[in-house]
Amino acid sequence: MNSDSVAASPAEETPELAAKAAKKAPKKKTARRDQPYFDPVAYGNGPDDSVEATEADENAAVTHHSVTVGGAKIAYAATVGHLVTVDPSSSKPDAKMFYVAFTKDNQKAEQRAVTFFYNGGPGSSSVFVLLGSFAPRRIKTSMPSFTPPAPYQMEDNSDSLIDKSDLVFINPVGTGYSAAIAPNKNRDFWGVDQDADSIKQFIKRYLTKNNRWNSPKFLFGESYGTARSCVLAYRLHEDGVDLNGITLQSSILDYRQAGNPVGALPTAAADAWYHKRLDVHPRPTNLEAFAEEVAEFARTDYLNALRKFPQTDDDVVQKLSEYTGIDKATLLAWSLDIAAYDSRGNSLFLTTLLKSKGQALGSYDGRVIGVSSGIAGKIDPNSGGNDPTMTAVSGVYTSMWNSYLNEQLKFTSTSSFTDLNDQAFLNWDFKHTDPTGAQKGVDSKGNIILYTAGDLAAVMALNVDLKVLAANGMYDFVTPFYQTVLDLQQMPLIDKTVRQNLSATFYPSGHMVYLDGGSRTQLKKDLATMYEAATTNAVAMNRIIALQDMTAAKMNEAVKR
DSSP: OOGGGOOOOTTTOOHHHHHHHHHHSOOOOOOOOOBOEEEOOOOOOSTTOOBOGGGOOOOEEEEEEEEEETTEEEEEEEEEEEEEEEOTTTOOEEEEEEEEEEEESSOOGGGSEEEEEEOOTTTBOSHHHHHHTTSSEEEOOOTTSOOOSSSOOEEEOTTOGGGTEEEEEEOOTTSBTOEEBTTSOGGGGOBHHHHHHHHHHHHHHHHHHTTOTTSOEEEEEETHHHHHHHHHHHHHHHTTOOOSEEEEESOOOBGGGTTOHHHHHHHHHHHHHHTTOOOOSSOOSOHHHHHHHHHHHIIIIIHHHHHHTTSOOHHHHHHHHHHHOOOHHHHHHTTTOTTOBOTTSOBHHHHHTTGGGTEEEOSSOTTOEEEOSGGGGGSOTTSTTOSHHHHHHHHHHHHHHHHIIIIISOEEESSOOBSBOHHHHHTOBOOOBOTTSOBOSBOTTSOBOOBOHHHHHHHHHHSTTOEEEEEEETTOSSSOHHHHHHHHHHSSOOOHHHHTTEEEEEESSOSSGGGSHHHHHHHHHHHHHHHHHHHSOHHHHHHHHHHHHHHHHHHHHHHHO
């Protein structure tokens, strides 16, 4: 009998044999156990609401998942809960902020990027960007068509950014389950500068709690979140937190230009192109090339026509009619202003283009149409989700967020989740002090003149390795893509080398670019390119780390004094 086939009895087994057997035996994997969490705290969303200091905990639900991105299976943890931010002066807790984080397993901090996401409003939670864009799971919609009622579906997101970065979705105070901590009130955080400082404190707390100070850091803001990103990036720099990259999706960087017809015209033309209402023959086949043609007309002949009105040039009015699908008489009645609104807040262009069909276009995505006849035409377009674009997806967002949060991420609460807080918007303080000390928020008459492109220019000039990607949907009438181009061209950043860090991309989609499947996939590719450029340049990475070290040293020296 072969001696190799005879096992030693327990009495005969020596320590040496036991050690050898242990080395050969396959190691058992420790099962990753989910940690559900029930939160009984009441999170009020009113201006004077807050939670008690005794409720300022940082508990969280932790669950474990995997997703396949780019052919590779990625194991990750989802953490859902709160972080407590502190007043930077007193170091006393001032807010309890709700977040959802997706982190890839077994990664070294200095080799793994972390991206902080938020929506806009102001007054919006991050549920829209979380469920729609680059998290490991996403909702399925029928965009640009109406998404029928339940049952809805979620799916693994093959376009997720989890292969490039950990993802943290932040809910500002008064949204989600975030609230001030007494004696502070929610309204104390509702302002341009107050909000940026609050998000800054959250990011610093996240970096500390999770040992991520040496990770490459990115911001991703949408809509008002782009204005937030500009202010936030500069204020983070002042606190020694230098970023590697910023994504500005659907930008509004200069409120003085909101409703600028020159910036809006290419979007109107794109809408008319999509709905086959152009009077251009033959019909253009390439949307981007056509948009460039319209942009050239907008900044030259159209701009001159607006300045000269009521004097008119018939050839220019005819060209404007061909590009927009609106007859000349109607354009003249609008004073040629393609971005004009009526007294109830209805866009004249969006409600006129398909009026003969009893339909209106979505302001967030002009491809989307809604009924505008009968009582539907009398509903306030600015209330809740009445815009055709929001109506098309609000049901799936609401249902699937509750299902995903409670059943898959295993976080439950007795409080109502605040996805959009109108009270925050109505009570928002738009005053803003820019890096030079100038007031850029509200004029002497109370008009909003918020300008944050200067903050972006300042932080790009100070952190010369910062990459910035501006991404816009071509059918977005809320933050028109060509207005973003104009704002970025005119911002006070002179250095040509630094300007090379700034790029702009455009997609056949709307305000929420990622709800269009093809656009989401292309945007993910563009993001991957930006992340690679921002993290693989060793010299640039070392400069960013040096900037942080230098600022930290100055802060320590100030404390010693």
